[in-house]
Amino acid sequence: EDQVTQSPEALRLQEGESSSLNCSYTVSGLRGLFWYRQDPGKGPEFLFTLYSAGEEKEKERLKATLTKKESFLHITAPKPEDSATYLCAASGAGSYQLTFGKGTKLSVIP
Amino acid sequence: NAGVTQTPKFQVLKTGQSMTLQCAQDMNHEYMSWYRQDPGMGLRLIHYSVGAGITDQGEVPNGYNVSRSTTEDFPLRLLSAAPSQTSVYFCASSRTSGLTGELFFGEGSRLTVL
Numbered sequence: 001e002d003q004v005t006q007s008p009e010a011l012r013l014q015e016g017e018s019s020s021l022n023c024s025y026t027v028s029g030l031r032g033l034f035w036y037r038q039d040p041g042k043g044p045e046f047l048f049t050l051y052s053a054g055e056e057k058e059k060e061r062l063k064a065t066l067t068k069k070e071s072f073l074h075i076t077a078p079k080p081e082d083s084a085t086y087l088c089a090a091s092g093a094g095s096y097q098l099t100f101g102k103g104t105k106l107s108v109i110p
Numbered sequence: 111n112a113g114v115t116q117t118p119k120f121q122v123l124k125t126g127q128s129m130t131l132q133c134a135q136d137m138n139h140e141y142m143s144w145y146r147q148d149p150g151m152g153l154r155l156i157h158y159s160v161g162a163g164i165t166d167q168g169e170v171p172n173g174y175n176v177s178r179s180t181t182e183d184f185p186l187r188l189l190s191a192a193p194s195q196t197s198v199y200f201c202a203s204s205r206t207s208g209l210t211g212e213l214f215f216g217e218g219s220r221l222t223v224l
Binding site: 004031032034041042043044045046049087089091097098099100101102103 | 213
């Protein structure tokens, strides 16, 4: 059974304080690892796709990386507008189904 | 460009009632899906469709029915609502079946079953 585990559940940062969110996965034949951002009362918004170990993707203050067992979402010098819940999801070989983690709720304090 | 539109945004039902959550996308996406999101749990796939006339079950299909008569629309039917179906429901689509991880989500439909 595919599993995706995110840590920590919640993270409070001061504005400008860089940190990382973790996503550990157990998926047979990983086809893709995906990061989403979800604001309160909204649907998730797609951020990144990572396909193979060693791959990195960047967008503004966010950088996603992938190893054979986990993915990290690095947040550099965060701003209050980065506050959201970040979701990680994985897709295995031969499946149309995504397995989502429970998310990390990030709060950036001014 | 509206993207993925879900209606209604809020609904309260009594146990045993039936209803349909509507989902429409205007991006000509091939793949559409329904998820539910519950506190303390990840998003879980209910049903999905890889094209008009084709549907399949996800992780938690019991108590729900879907159809895909057009590319644009993918309604989710609750046959006989139960309190366990209280949740936030999201419809999501992607351009092709091969890109099922790069999903566009609607804003959600919050359902309460009393």
